[in-house]
Amino acid sequence: MTDPRLTSLQTAVPGLLIKTDPADLEHYGRDWTRRWTPAPLAIALPGTVDQVQAVVRWAFEHGVAIVPSGGRTGLSGGAVAAKGELVLSLERMNRVLGYDPVDNHLTVQAGTPLQVVQEAAQAQGLVYPVDFGSRGSCSIGGNIATNAGGIRVIRHGNTREWIAGLKLVTGTGELLDLGRGLVKNSSGYDLRHLAIGSEGTLGIVVEATLRLTQPLPAAQTLLLALPSFEAVMQVFAAFRARLDLQAFEFLTDIGLRHVLAHGGINPFETVYPYYVVTEYDAADEAQQAAGLAAFEHCLEQGWVLDGVQAASEAQAAQLWRLREGITEALARYRPYKNDISVRISALPVFLAKARTLLDEAYPQFEVVWFGHIGDGNLHINVLQPDGVSDGEFMAQCAKVTAVLADLLQQVGGSISAEHGIGLVKKDYLESTRTAAEITLMRGIRAVMDPKGILNPGKIFD
Secondary structure: OOOOOHHHHHOOOOOOEEEEOHHHHHHHHHOOOOOOOOOEEEEEEOOOHHHHHHHHHHHHHHHHOOEEOOOOOOOOOOOOOOOOOOOEEOOOOOOOOEEEEEOEEEEEEEOEEEHHHHHHHHHHHOOOOOEEOOOOEHHHHHHHHHHEOOOHHHHHHHHHHHHHEEEEEEEOOOEEEEOOOOOOOOOOOOOOHHHHHOOOOOOOEEEEEEEOOOOOEEEEEEEEEEEOOHHHHHHHHHHHHHEEEEEEEEEEEEHHHHHHHHHOOOOOOOOEEEEEEEEEEOOHHHHHHHHHHHHHHHHHOOOOOOOOOOHHHHHHHHHHHHHHHHHHHHHHOOEEEEEEEOOOOHHHHHHHHHHHHHHHOOOOOOOEEEHHHOOOEEEEEEEEEOOOHHHHHHHHHHHHHHHHHHHHHHHHEEOOOOOOOOOOOOHHHHHHHOOOHHHHHHHHHHHHOOOEEEEEOOOOO
16 A cells, blocks of 8 residues: 555554555456546554544545446446546445334445345345346445435336435534434425435435335236337327336347347247236236236237246246346447437327437447336447447437437436436436526536545536
């Protein structure tokens, strides 16, 4: 540890674990974007809230930038440390602190993986319903920082709806206890909700109190094959009108092909243009009959061409893998990702225009679409072909993203639905937020982080 700043940090925070090995710097200095070369000063791994506060106070005093780090599963560059920042990893702060059986609240440290939270809830006969494919590696602190959504937003909403309280260390090292688990609290501004989705720029989440709920009713999982995106929307309307949906996800033939090449199992003998994975309540015969009737209605209308009904939990998991396995299957291509959101009613018009735009702009690139129909969130993955340099690929993608942002602005959409702005989307923030809003956001950030040491360069410069 030859850097005098790190010697000073170790003195200021006795017992703090600090890593400087090149492999650790590379590992902790990036997220899933893989677009920036990691170059952190060091990795600090506090074990307590007091140590987090002490690290931030030291950084405040010495003017050292901090990048908060959880599971680093983000796709917007929000956890990237490429300019000599100190990475502050919460991975050692990964304990379940307690369960309140009266309020059905579970309190955890910020570094606790989502899957551990879900298992702790299940041990109490309850569920923490926010869920997505990276559940085994993403952390609660990171979920809060991006207001993560996932596959069951249609039923339960985003992370925000399940945060009863959180503890936040500001840019001066002050510890705020926000929300405190109260159901009603009209005593001024709710800073808890301000912190949720702030991507570590207003403070470092160190602890969270989560709302738990009763398990969902028994569900039926279906994989449907469809002829067009218009049919996807028609099936969604028909299912939503007749059933209590738990999830409704779509993917294309291209996405399915990549998942199958990565080890997925195809239940169909024919290739179809679009697919839907959906779950709905099927706890009794009436609900099961309603599901079958909805399926048959869509089949008669020509909106559904084929379908598979899961006969067991294992088969349901296989069907879900066809949707949840897309990101992992595409990882080796280092795809350029757009994570956009529009009103559900605007999806058909937007998708038609966006596909025309992408077909014209990326004639040589493969584009993979998938997403959450129930909340208007589409994921667009442009795959980098062999022989195209990183610089050329990124330059072409960035140009089209600017046009895509303009299209989103026209329909009142957002350039970031659930991945955050980070480094990737900050040039397009004005397509989603007005100049007045951005000015206010800058002012809020300056109050909570007066020296601008928390995740600088993320969201805006």
